[in-house]
Amino acid sequence: MSRIVTLTLNPALDLSTETEKVMPGPKLRCGAPRIDPGGGGVNVSRAISKLGGESLCAVAAGRSAGATLLGLLEAEGLEARDLGLDLPTRESLSVIETSTGAQYRFVMPGPDWQADHIGHAISRIEGWCANGDFLVSSGSLPPGVPDTVFSDFNDWMLGRGVKMVLDTSGPALAVAAARRGLYALRMDGAEAEMLAGRPLQDVTASAEFAVRMVAEEVAEVVQIARGAEGTVIAQSSGVWHCAPPEVEMVSAVGAGDSHVAGFVLGLAQGLDPVSACIQGVAAAASAVTTPDTALCEREAAAALAKGGVVRRL
Template sequence: MVAAMSDILTITLNPAYDVSTEVGTVTPGPKLRCAPPRFDPGGGGINVSRAISRLGGVSTAFVALGGQTGAMFHALLGTEDFDVATFEIYGNTRQSLAVIETSTRQQYRFQLPGPDWSPEQTAAMLDRLQPHLSRGRIVVMSGSLPPGVPADIASTVNRLAVEGGARLILDTSGAALIAAAANSGPPFALLRMDGAEAAEVSGRTFTSPAALADYGLDLIRSGAAEQLVMSMGAAGTVGVSANERFFCQPPRLEPHSAVGAGDSMVAAIALEFARGGDLNDAVRHGVAAAGSAVLTPATELCSKATADEILEQVVTRGI
């Protein structure tokens, strides 16, 4: 069964017009002649919506866009298979550049900042967003925040979602993740982070899935979130709720690019929840989708066929 169009909403406040290319060797000084570029609409929530489409689901993407790059971004969205609700901002949508050095196959990723938001623009965004936070919806807020937006904006969005009867999955980083871990409002339905982010937020060192699960349970008991999904990269992913804790391990894979793995994981998790799956089902599908994404080049996301193959090889154990 495919989730209905109204079942999943993604939120991207700081999208990026993604440019990806290749060059023989990255060296300072001389002009570097690159391969023909590829252009993609990027940013956490947008990538989640794109991945949901590739996994056979549907979603609506709420995205903040502005300026000439925003217009180019919006044009790229016309080729994607999901609905779009835009919020117009002042200034140009940011850009990002990913360059693969073909001599080493290393990837260099450059992220430019987006325009500053005023408090008035943030308030207008919340007014525009609120009607989309409807009952029964799975809402995914993913990616970085624009400069000027309060670090705890996700808690505000979550409160609006809870009031509207929706469930919010949050995948962010930096100050926004620190604020989310200290969330004292209604708990997020699910909070996703990786091991390095957990170490940064907590000040602890995690050497095992069990230690990571212990920290996840601390966040659940503090009221920050109802469920935690905590990635340990190629080793696997921890799932934690008040009633269960487990570790999902993918098969050994030969990665091509790490871009899109986290977004593909979140897409699969949201899709499983929209289809009525539980946390264990969602994390297993998330691990498989992330695994399929690392097998693709540059900014490519997951593949349903590959994810389905990997899913059969995911091993889940209690911790």
């Protein structure tokens, strides 16, 4: 089985708590906080573990908060390695107002990177990836990191036979779409519409756009997630729509990371991309039935995968 390495350049300690009412002025007495490791690649590794797989979680986890984050990952049984940059690790805060059920989310930007930090990170990752491995690059970028960084990582990894699976947004996604050579690119509907410059109102429109990106050699495999409708997946041999059974949604948090986890785990186990996509769709559907940071569940994902529908477009 191929190895999976996840990369998180801007991880976070996610603190969550609750208080009766959020208001300006007085001190707000909160409940005991829950602390979870966070960040795109971190959550992909956590979801892979929940699905019964293994990965190497490469993370820029510096200083005391970073040590706490690594400890939390190791407590979950993950193999986690620090990129060794000695930069502070950001923290994020989520507060639920119990009187209304409203959730307030405060997200910090992360530390400022310098050019030598990027070079150091690249050298570390190169030492941890080998021919045939999958590198999952996911999540936001910290200040100081150029929008080209994921595409640059891919250029360096291509020569080593490493296949990059990219799940990002904003300018970094736009740069990746203007370059060539990714193995797999995943987007949600809004991100795909940003690249397309127009609404993608139905599955057919998403499929046409995904096919165009494959033809332009942006990636060998392009996936566009359409929420409860499922995911469109295109490759050189065609385009398919993968849809899960209907589920009752509790929280959409972690669905995208769970999808990537199920997909790349399927690839590492030798599945073809469409079959792996069904695993991803099922993992995402499982995740939306769990609260907040719980991510997917192995048994539920397996059952949902059996009920998934694949249709060639």
